[in-house]
Amino acid sequence: MAIKIYFLDDETDILEIFKETFSSKDFIITTFNNPNDLIETSKIDKPDLFFLDNKLPHFTADIVSKELDPNIPKAIITADVNQKFEMNYIAIFGKPYINEEILDLMKKLNTSDE
Amino acid sequence: MNFKNYSFKEKINHIILEFDKIKNLNNSENIINIINNIKNMLIDIKNNEESHKKHNDFFNSNELWKRIFDNIPSMIGYWDYNQINKICNHSYSNYFGKSPANIIGHHMEEVLGKDLYLKNLPYIQKVLDGNTQSFEREIITPNGQSRYTLANYIPDFNNNKIEGFYVIVTDITDIKILENQNNKIQTSYRIIFENAPIGMTQLNSSYEFISANPKFCNLLEYSEDELKKKSIFEVTHPDDLEKTKDVTNKFIDKMSINNFIEKRCLTKSGKTIWAKIYTETFFDNNIKDYIFISTVEDVTNIKESQMEIEKIQKALFESQSLLKLTLDYLPGAVSSKNKEGKYNFINKKFKFDFNIPQGDITQKSDFDIFPKEVAEAFQNNDLTIWNTRSLLNFKRNIPNYKGNICVYDIYMFPVINTDYQIVSITTILYDITEKIELEKNLQLEKEKVNHNSRLASLGEMAAGIVHEINNPLTIIDGNIKMLEKLKDNPIQFSEKLKSMDKASERIIKIIRGLRKFSRSNYQNEYRQELFSEILNEVLIMIEEKAKQSLVQLKLDITPNIFIFCNVIEIEQVIVNLLNNAIDAIQNLNEKWIKINLFKNKEKVILQIIDSGNGISRENEEKIFQPFFTTKVIGEGTGLGLAIVKGILEQHKASIQLNHNFKNTCFEIFFPLNKKDKHGN
Numbered sequence: 001m002a003i004k005i006y007f008l009d010d011e012t013d014i015l016e017i018f019k020e021t022f023s024s025k026d027f028i029i030t031t032f033n034n035p036n037d038l039i040e041t042s043k044i045d046k047p048d049l050f051f052l053d054n055k056l057p058h059f060t061a062d063i064v065s066k067e068l069d070p071n072i073p074k075a076i077i078t079a080d081v082n083q084k085f086e087m088n089y090i091a092i093f094g095k096p097y098i099n100e101e102i103l104d105l106m107k108k109l110n111t112s113d114e
Numbered sequence: 115m116n117f118k119n120y121s122f123k124e125k126i127n128h129i130i131l132e133f134d135k136i137k138n139l140n141n142s143e144n145i146i147n148i149i150n151n152i153k154n155m156l157i158d159i160k161n162n163e164e165s166h167k168k169h170n171d172f173f174n175s176n177e178l179w180k181r182i183f184d185n186i187p188s189m190i191g192y193w194d195y196n197q198i199n200k201i202c203n204h205s206y207s208n209y210f211g212k213s214p215a216n217i218i219g220h221h222m223e224e225v226l227g228k229d230l231y232l233k234n235l236p237y238i239q240k241v242l243d244g245n246t247q248s249f250e251r252e253i254i255t256p257n258g259q260s261r262y263t264l265a266n267y268i269p270d271f272n273n274n275k276i277e278g279f280y281v282i283v284t285d286i287t288d289i290k291i292l293e294n295q296n297n298k299i300q301t302s303y304r305i306i307f308e309n310a311p312i313g314m315t316q317l318n319s320s321y322e323f324i325s326a327n328p329k330f331c332n333l334l335e336y337s338e339d340e341l342k343k344k345s346i347f348e349v350t351h352p353d354d355l356e357k358t359k360d361v362t363n364k365f366i367d368k369m370s371i372n373n374f375i376e377k378r379c380l381t382k383s384g385k386t387i388w389a390k391i392y393t394e395t396f397f398d399n400n401i402k403d404y405i406f407i408s409t410v411e412d413v414t415n416i417k418e419s420q421m422e423i424e425k426i427q428k429a430l431f432e433s434q435s436l437l438k439l440t441l442d443y444l445p446g447a448v449s450s451k452n453k454e455g456k457y458n459f460i461n462k463k464f465k466f467d468f469n470i471p472q473g474d475i476t477q478k479s480d481f482d483i484f485p486k487e488v489a490e491a492f493q494n495n496d497l498t499i500w501n502t503r504s505l506l507n508f509k510r511n512i513p514n515y516k517g518n519i520c521v522y523d524i525y526m527f528p529v530i531n532t533d534y535q536i537v538s539i540t541t542i543l544y545d546i547t548e549k550i551e552l553e554k555n556l557q558l559e560k561e562k563v564n565h566n567s568r569l570a571s572l573g574e575m576a577a578g579i580v581h582e583i584n585n586p587l588t589i590i591d592g593n594i595k596m597l598e599k600l601k602d603n604p605i606q607f608s609e610k611l612k613s614m615d616k617a618s619e620r621i622i623k624i625i626r627g628l629r630k631f632s633r634s635n636y637q638n639e640y641r642q643e644l645f646s647e648i649l650n651e652v653l654i655m656i657e658e659k660a661k662q663s664l665v666q667l668k669l670d671i672t673p674n675i676f677i678f679c680n681v682i683e684i685e686q687v688i689v690n691l692l693n694n695a696i697d698a699i700q701n702l703n704e705k706w707i708k709i710n711l712f713k714n715k716e717k718v719i720l721q722i723i724d725s726g727n728g729i730s731r732e733n734e735e736k737i738f739q740p741f742f743t744t745k746v747i748g749e750g751t752g753l754g755l756a757i758v759k760g761i762l763e764q765h766k767a768s769i770q771l772n773h774n775f776k777n778t779c780f781e782i783f784f785p786l787n788k789k790d791k792h793g794n
Contacts (some may be wrong), residue, residue, distance in 0.1 A: 010662070011585050011588075011589070013589045013613055013617070014585060014588050014589055014592070017588070017589060017592030017593060017596065018592070018598055019596065020592075021354050021592060021596065053660065079503070079582075079583075079584035079585060080580055095584040095585060095587065095588040096584060096587045096588040096590075096591035096592070097588065100596060
């Protein structure tokens with residue numbers, strides 16, 4: 001069964017590339033460039049995984065995470081991998097990310113779900 | 115008295131007395147003694163017979179008496195009661211031209227002449243009354259000469275009856291002449307005394323005033339009568355009393371030698387005056403005592419001027435000494451040269467710096483002290499000053515006494531006298547070698563600090579910059595990986611390439627800006643820069659951050675404004691301010707930054723206004739202090755505004771908060787580029 005992944009980033013180009021790169025029959029990628037949209041949508045339609053950019057206008061990943069379902073795993077994709085985070089994240093990826101690493105994580109989740 | 119010295123008559127008398135003694139003696143021995151005495155006396159008379167005889171002859175000789183009578187220069191005569199001459203001497207002929215033969219038996223009027231007789235008649239009448247008369251009379255002699263005489267008429271009494279009178283007339287012409295001369299002298303003296311322009315006094319031998327002329331009286335404010343009750347000591351200043359006594363003691367000791375004293379006198383009102391006094395000593399035969407005649411010159415003004423001059427000379431000497439001391443302890447080497455280029459004066463520093471040996475400097479010139487090229491340069495400077503009278507200031511490398519080349523800051527200027535002539539050239543040399551070294555080091559340190567602060571600012575932006583570069587990198591990387599799949603889809607392929615191109619442009623801009631930003635500028639290049647271009651560069655560095663922070667940038671830039679600056683540093687300043695503004699308004703609802711650039715008559719003004727509410731009063735004074743920050747730990751070093759202020763000060767610019775805006779407004783004022791007098 002395909003897992004639902006929500007990806008939050010303020011760069012639309014990056015959102016587009018992510019979606020084009022990782023969208024497949026196993027992974028349904030929905031991209032958001034607005035944290036509020038992400039939060040509201042995730043309440044209605046819970047994903048299996050969040051990918052969050054850290055430096056967003058007015059928001060950091062931690063701020064957004066606090067509003068999300070704590071049971072849904074979250075990973076960070078950020079330009080600054082040395083940043084200290086309050087919340088727990090299953091992975092932290094630096095930009096530019098390595099596609100295979102992202103894929104591995106998503107596959108792991110998919111496997112565990114099964 | 116010795117018997118030998120008695121006259122003949124006296125001796126005879128003495129013998130008679132001795133005989134008288136015998137009558138009264140009983141003792142034969144005594145009688146014998148007296149007889150012997152008498153014998154000795156008679157022998158004496160016998161032995162001195164010739165001299166007695168001459169004496170007697172003399173007194174018995176009428177001829178001799180007649181000669182004496184006739185040759186006495188005074189007129190001697192006898193007139194009887196009827197004024198008929200009975201006897202007269204030859205002197206009458208000198209006065210009246212008549213011999214005694216023509217006078218004896220004649221009336222006095224005949225002899226004297228009517229005029230003279232009438233003049234003398236009152237005296238004649240009085241002497242015939244029995245009163246001795248003495249009077250002066252001028253007689254004109256037959257040869258027309260005027261003779262002054264003193265006539266004495268002496269009555270001749272015989273049994274209480276006046277039978278006639280003796281006349282003795284003495285020629286006192288010479289005395290009279292002397293008297294007249296004396297009178298003239300006295301009168302002249304009196305005139306001089308009364309009218310002299312200087313004070314004159316006469317003192318008696320007790321140093322009391324006999325007289326004082328009006329000038330002296332005015333000087334001391336006393337009347338002459340008041341002075342006559344005083345001595346010289348009573349009008350002398352107490353401090354000069356001893357001196358006065360010393361001098362007055364010499365008046366008689368060294369009579370007729372000038373005695374001079376300069377001393378203070380006291381006037382009646384108590385004022386002190388200085389007087390120069392010359393005194394001559396005279397012996398007055400009339401009063402048989404000394405008198406001291408003095409001239410008294412008021413030299414108060416001269417003395418006060420002298421004292422003033424002495425004070426001035428003393429002050430001058432003291433100021434000269436002070437000047438010399440000051441010059442010797444000045445940190446600069448000071449010298450003075452005359453028109454020939456020879457030294458008049460050098461101070462201690464000069465001697466030390468250039469190793470001048472002890473001795474006369476006045477024969478030395480620059481060629482004796484400095485190397486040839488330095489001396490020639492100074493010679494040219496001297497010539498410029500002599501010709502133009504200008505002050506010169508320049509720096510020159512000169513070897514000091516150790517042979518080390520030192521940098522001197524040199525001032526040379528002419529010294530001009532009251533006739534506007536140049537009399538000398540003064541040179542002051544300040545050794546600024548160390549100062550220059552220190553300044554160089556300071557500048558280096560400043561550059562290092564600036565560089566470090568730029569790096570610190572850079573560090574502060576690092577997170578943002580990493581983010582700003584990594585995002586485009588992610589786009590490029592992601593797109594590259596998809597290109598393979600899209601090679602059959604030219605449209606999408608082309609779109610991906612465009613997206614990658616755009617992303618790489620972003621990266622290039624950021625790198626270019628960073629590179630320029632981080633470059634150290636030890637050379638400190640200042641150039642004319644177009645301000646709008648500076649702002650463009652800044653915006654490249656800052657626009658991503660602003661965009662990320664959703665801060666709207668609004669620009670109102672007046673074109674064609676130039677400033678003279680180090681472009682890197684000014685960019686650093688503006689970046690710092692914009693960074694701060696973006697950070698300050700992060701959490702506000704309204705987020706914008708306005709950048710205004712304009713100028714007025716004197717200044718170029720850059721305003722950076724953000725949508726914040728202004729800086730609190732508490733923080734306003736502190737914000738330009740190093741390491742002050744309102745950001746949480748880790749977010750900023752706080753170096754920014756202190757460095758901003760320092761850089762602006764180097765540019766002769768200033769920064770302040772403008773409270774006329776309700777928002778936060780930083781205003782920077784740059785000097786408007788004007789050419790200075792050298793065309794710079």
